[in-house]
Amino acid sequence: xxxxxxxxxxxxxxxxxxxxxRCNAMRxxxxxxxxxxxxVFVALCLWHYAPMLPGAALWQFDEFYTAERTYSLLFRGxxxxxxxxxxxxxxxPPLQYWAGAGLLLAGVPEWLxxxxxxxxxAFGVAALTFRLAWGLAxxxxxxxxxxxxxxxxVLFWVSATSAMLDMPAALFLLGAVMxxxxxxxxxxxxxxxxxxVGLGALQKAPVALVAVAVTxxxxxxxxxxxxARLWGPLALAVALVAVWPLVQGLQAGGxxxxxxxxxxxxxxxxxxxxxxxxxxxxxxxxxxxxxxxWGAMLVAVLALPFVARRRxxxxxxxxxxxxxxxxxxRGEVFDRYLMQILPFAAAAxxxxxxxxxxxxxxxxxxxxxxxxxxxxxxxxxxIGLDGPGMTPFRPLLTDFRAVIRPDESLIVCxxxxxxxxLFPGALWLWGSADKPFRRIWRAxxxxxxLAIDNIRPPLRGLCLAEExxxxxxxxxxxxxxxxxQGFVHWTYRQ
Numbered sequence: 001x002x003x004x005x006x007x008x009x010x011x012x013x014x015x016x017x018x019x020x021x022r023c024n025a026m027r028x029x030x031x032x033x034x035x036x037x038x039x040v041f042v043a044l045c046l047w048h049y050a051p052m053l054p055g056a057a058l059w060q061f062d063e064f065y066t067a068e069r070t071y072s073l074l075f076r077g078x079x080x081x082x083x084x085x086x087x088x089x090x091x092x093p094p095l096q097y098w099a100g101a102g103l104l105l106a107g108v109p110e111w112l113x114x115x116x117x118x119x120x121x122a123f124g125v126a127a128l129t130f131r132l133a134w135g136l137a138x139x140x141x142x143x144x145x146x147x148x149x150x151x152x153x154v155l156f157w158v159s160a161t162s163a164m165l166d167m168p169a170a171l172f173l174l175g176a177v178m179x180x181x182x183x184x185x186x187x188x189x190x191x192x193x194x195x196x197v198g199l200g201a202l203q204k205a206p207v208a209l210v211a212v213a214v215t216x217x218x219x220x221x222x223x224x225x226x227x228a229r230l231w232g233p234l235a236l237a238v239a240l241v242a243v244w245p246l247v248q249g250l251q252a253g254g255x256x257x258x259x260x261x262x263x264x265x266x267x268x269x270x271x272x273x274x275x276x277x278x279x280x281x282x283x284x285x286x287x288x289x290x291x292x293x294w295g296a297m298l299v300a301v302l303a304l305p306f307v308a309r310r311r312x313x314x315x316x317x318x319x320x321x322x323x324x325x326x327x328x329x330r331g332e333v334f335d336r337y338l339m340q341i342l343p344f345a346a347a348a349x350x351x352x353x354x355x356x357x358x359x360x361x362x363x364x365x366x367x368x369x370x371x372x373x374x375x376x377x378x379x380x381x382x383i384g385l386d387g388p389g390m391t392p393f394r395p396l397l398t399d400f401r402a403v404i405r406p407d408e409s410l411i412v413c414x415x416x417x418x419x420x421x422l423f424p425g426a427l428w429l430w431g432s433a434d435k436p437f438r439r440i441w442r443a444x445x446x447x448x449x450l451a452i453d454n455i456r457p458p459l460r461g462l463c464l465a466e467e468x469x470x471x472x473x474x475x476x477x478x479x480x481x482x483x484x485q486g487f488v489h490w491t492y493r494q
Contacts (some may be wrong), residue, residue, distance in 0.1 A: 034140035038130055038147055042123070045376060047153060052380045053119075053161060054110055057389030063163040064390065064425025065092075067114055070100040071429060080247055085428045086436035090255060093244045095202040096165055111211045114163040121168040122160035126150060128174045129343040136308045136351035141359035145366035146350025149297060150343065152370030155289045157383045159339050166339045168379020172200035174343050176208040177318065180215045181311075187228030194233040204243050207340065218314040245369055272330020282326045285335035290373025292476070297345035300352040308351045315344050390426040396462075396484040397431035403481075404433045404460060408491075411446070411461035413471065414439040422487065428457045431462070443470035448491075450475070459492040 034410060035320070058064060065084060069092070072083035082089050082097060096117050103113035129150050132142035150156055159167040176196035183189035193212060200208035219225070272277070286294035301320075305313040319341045324335055349369070353362035380386035410432060412418065419439070427437060438455065440446055449455040463471055468488035472478045481489040 031134070031140035032145045038144050040141075041144070041147060041376075042126060047378045049157070052383075052385045053115065054109075056161075056380075056385040057387065057391050058114070058163055059384050059387050059389035059418075060162055060164060060230075061423050062165075062425075063114070064423045064429065066096065066100065066163040066165070066425075067110075068429045070097045070114060073097060073101040074104060075434065081251065085424065086432060086434060088252060090252070092165065092204065093202045095199065096168060098175075100163070115161060118160055118162055118164065118167040121171040122156070124171045124321040125156075125167065125174060125343050128171070128178060129347050131348035132178060132315075132343070133173070133347040136304065136312050136347060137354050138309075139354055139359055141363055142347075142350045144350070144355040145353050145363045146346045148363070148366045148370045148376065149293065149349045150346040151343060151376035152293050152373040153289055153346075154378060155285075155335065156342060156381055157341055157378050159336060161383055161385060164336065166336045169200060169204040169207065170339045170343060172196045172203055173208040173211050173340055176200060177211050177215050177314070177344075180212050180227070181219065181314065183224070183228070184219050184225045187226050188234040190228060190230055190237070194237035194240070196465075197237045201241040202244060209237075209241065214321060215314045218317050219311070222311060222313075268331030268333065269325055269329045270331065271328040273445065279327045281333070282323060282338060285338055288335070289338070292372035293369055294345070295370045300349040301345055303352050304348045307349075307355050312348075312351070315348055317350075317372045319344050334432050341466055349428060390423055390430075392485050393422050393426065393431055393487070396482070396487060396489065397427065399482065400431045400460070400462065400489050401433055404435065405458065408435075408458050408460045409455060410435050410437045411455070411459050412437045412439050413443075413461070413463035413467035414441050414492040415443070416464045418462075418467065421464065422462075427462070443467070443474040446471060446487065447475045457492055457494060461490050461492075462487050463490065464488075 032326045058067060068084055069082045069089065073079050076083060079094075079098065079101075082092070082094060084091075091407070099117045100114050103116055104110065108116070121460055126147060129146050130140075131144075133146035134140045134143040136142065147267055159170070173196075176193055179189045179192035183193055197206065197208045197212060200206060288297075298319075300307075301316050304316055322341045326337065350362075350366060353366050356362065357365065374382065412427060424437075431437075440449075445454065448459070465483065465486055466476075468480070468490060471490075472480075475492065478490050478492050482490055
């Protein structure tokens with residue numbers, strides 16, 4: 001059943017056989033019992049989480065960028081250019097935005113259309129994690145243990161129920177790595193590798209390409225791959241990775257490449273030292289998600305090549321290199337990035353648990369470890385689905401948008417960190433009549449800009465109440481229109 005990994009010869013086969021023989025009852029049931037229990041477990045999770053989604057508000061900062069860019073496709077009818085704050089944006093590729101816009105056009109309600117790519121990808125990640133652990137340990141019960149560990153993570157469920165890009169990206173990365181291992185002995189899987197790498201590049205970033213390169217180097221160090229003609233898969237991968245940058249480059253010159261690859265990727269992950277607190281942020285994120293859960297999984301990742309099988313070292317190397325990249329990154333990185341290694345860590349945990357103990361005992365241990373992080377059935381509060389998100393600001397923004405005049409320029413204050421109160425994506429999506437907001441960073445910036453004709457009245461703006469007080473002192477003639485949710489809607493006509 002280990003179709004995705006090269007053969008290890010008699011020694012590996014004997015190890016897999018001994019693992020399956022540790023519990024005669026489970027061995028007698030074959031893989032079907034474990035698969036059946038896994039299907040029931042997934043169905044229970046679906047039954048638990050599905051009622052939380054209808055009407056749930058978007059609540060994460062970048063979810064509103066997803067909504068903003070998705071709706072920009074519909075507002076403008078241009079499916080080859082993404083817009084943010086009324087201007088072309090080159091930070092992210094379009095796959096999820098295309099999917100969301102297509103679902104909205106098909107009449108799917110917003111709360112589902114924006115989240116459905118992540119929901120469907122979560123099913124795929126769960127299935128591949130199950131299969132990866134099964135292959136690593138030689139028994140399907142390891143897959144069930146891995147599912148339990150995966151479902152114990154709050155990060156998994158937050159990603160699965162959000163409009164963020166991370167869960168589909170994790171699916172394509174996991175699929176690319178597993179297909180690479182499969183292609184080592186079955187060359188037709190190189191086509192799957194190419195497809196997964198390409199879709200990953202169209203979803204968020206070509207991280208899957210790096211993961212595939214790591215996997216190839218590790219496996220090639222151990223054994224030569226089966227002979228294959230790679231020109232076709234290679235051409236497909238290059239075409240899918242290059243198509244969006246080329247389209248954007250033809251429209252806007254070198255700016256898309258500079259933003260997408262230099263600012264968003266290279267500069268973010270270039271090594272730099274900012275102190276241990278900054279470099280080891282991922283440790284705090286893992287501890288928040290579940291200290292025992294992540295501790296057990298990472299120990300399992302280290303033990304995997306010794307406990308399971310020698311070929312499994314590619315999992316250990318990939319997880320280690322990813323954590324090293326997070327540690328060394330001088331740019332801004334986030335807890336959600338751990339989603340890219342969570343399936344590998346869960347698969348390692350499931351495999352090691354059933355190889356060190358009887359399958360039944362290993363599964364019980366996985367359940368206990370998952371329970372330390374709250375278990376698989378989280379509350380809406382735990383995964384952020386019970387809050388109002390930006391909804392309280394919608395009346396303010398709706399009223400603001402309704403009175404915008406064609407000749408007005410839009411201003412938003414920024415020195416009070418209002419962007420962390422009212423997210424920029426929501427500001428433009430609900431508060432702009434297809435006009436960009438200009439963010440000013442000092443109260444004195446407005447009179448300075450007016451003096452040199454850098455900003456031309458009439459103006460209409462939004463500021464936090466304390467920001468407005470400073471602005472009114474710096475620029476006489478600013479008139480308050482309304483107050484709501486701590487913000488002031490104002491105009492300037494002179």
